[in-house]
Amino acid sequence: MRTARPEDTRWLTDQEQRTWRAYMHAVTLLEDHLDRQLQRDAGMPHMYYGLLVQLAEAPRRRLRMTELAIGAKITRSRLSHAVARLEKNGWVRRENCAADKRGQVAVLTDEGYEVLARTAPGHVAAVRQAMFDRLTPEQQKSLGEIMSVIAEGLQPKDGGADLPWLR
Amino acid sequence: MRTARPEDTRWLTDQEQRTWRAYMHAVTLLEDHLDRQLQRDAGMPHMYYGLLVQLAEAPRRRLRMTELAIGAKITRSRLSHAVARLEKNGWVRRENCAADKRGQVAVLTDEGYEVLARTAPGHVAAVRQAMFDRLTPEQQKSLGEIMSVIAEGLQPKDGGADLPWLR
DNA sequence: GGCCTCTTCTTGAAACTTAAACAAGTCGGC
DNA sequence: GCCGACTTGTTTAAGTTTCAAGAAGAGGCC
Numbered sequence A, B: 001m002r003t004a005r006p007e008d009t010r011w012l013t014d015q016e017q018r019t020w021r022a023y024m025h026a027v028t029l030l031e032d033h034l035d036r037q038l039q040r041d042a043g044m045p046h047m048y049y050g051l052l053v054q055l056a057e058a059p060r061r062r063l064r065m066t067e068l069a070i071g072a073k074i075t076r077s078r079l080s081h082a083v084a085r086l087e088k089n090g091w092v093r094r095e096n097c098a099a100d101k102r103g104q105v106a107v108l109t110d111e112g113y114e115v116l117a118r119t120a121p122g123h124v125a126a127v128r129q130a131m132f133d134r135l136t137p138e139q140q141k142s143l144g145e146i147m148s149v150i151a152e153g154l155q156p157k158d159g160g161a162d163l164p165w166l167r
Numbered sequence C: 001g002g003c004c005t006c007t008t009c010t011t012g013a014a015a016c017t018t019a020a021a022c023a024a025g026t027c028g029g030c
Numbered sequence D: 001g002c003c004g005a006c007t008t009g010t011t012t013a014a015g016t017t018t019c020a021a022g023a024a025g026a027g028g029c030c
Helices: A016-040 A048-055 A064-074 A076-088 A108-131 A136-153 B014-042 B046-057 B065-072 B076-089 B110-130 B137-156
Strands: A063-064 A094-095 A104-107 B062-064 B092-096 B104-108
Touching: A016 A048, A016 A108, A016 B110, A048 A063, A048 A064, A048 A076, A048 A094, A048 A104, A048 A108, A063 A064, A064 A076, A064 A104, A064 A136, A076 A094, A094 B092, A104 A108, A108 B110, A108 B137, A136 B014, A136 B110, A136 B137, B014 B046, B014 B110, B014 B137, B046 B062, B046 B065, B046 B092, B046 B104, B062 B065, B065 B104, B076 B092, B076 B104
Parallel strands: none
Antiparallel strands: A063 A104, A094 A104, B062 B104, B092 B104
16 A cells, blocks of 8 residues: 555556446445435435344344444444444344443344334345346356455454465 | 335345345445545545546546536535535635536646645555455456446436336 | 526535544453 | 453544535526
């Protein structure tokens, strides 16, 4: 990241630039689309919906705050605010963690589960319509591989795959 | 989007679900990564940087607000706030539009151009490292096609490709 | 001209995110 | 036991985005 000298920069080729812009446009439009869809039908932004989904899938519908944050790829701070809001809606409840007195556990309430059950079909349909219905099976496979590679590269694993010289 | 009955829902297959999650994770992590990179090196979020880039590429480094909003895939309201901030930084200037008294033209200042010139190399490097360096040429090509398809499908073209029955 | 409708852009408030600082608790070593 | 370093989760303030409302001009039609 510390390319100090502009003359050393490997600029994007025309092809790469087109790809990058298509990516940015698609991502911007899609996130916008889903945010609106969920705000309208479920009364919450996409990220919050994702939190409820994770809780619904977890054993006993509960997760430590930190695990939830990691799973959702967000900071603990952001999660704190989000859970506060979801709690106000009655969709999530906080409990103390028995094993670690610092810990908090977010629990999906029955009411929260209801919201999810009621709105999931519409959301899946939106995702299908915007993405899967427009892609061939090969493209879907390819997309999955590509996104996995990118996500892996950005995972803040302090194991230090990014810092081999510190091994 | 009006799938009222859950029993009619075509849920995502396991494969599709994996793809969708990989997508969400990659997109979340990448946007986060680039936002941090640009906040640190250029003092602005990714979206704002994109606005300066568009202005820099436009003839005479200026664009009507609405065109800029369309190009960036954001609402005029959001753009209004964003330009207000960039103006405060001295990177953009507003001018009245001669042809349309309602219109405003956003103009990239020399100072704004400087910021771009100074920070572009670092940003390109970040994009390369996070995306292009990790993908094969075939994957890059595929990604471009896939994202174009998705973006097209979400383009708010009132021509109504989404509403064929209204034709 | 006068009227109606649409477009352009801005505004203000509420919601959401970020960054930094902090209280409280854990853990290992001494 | 106690110290120091680290972890957990929250809080505050500042920045950004959204939503609804509105001022001002454009443009068509009579």
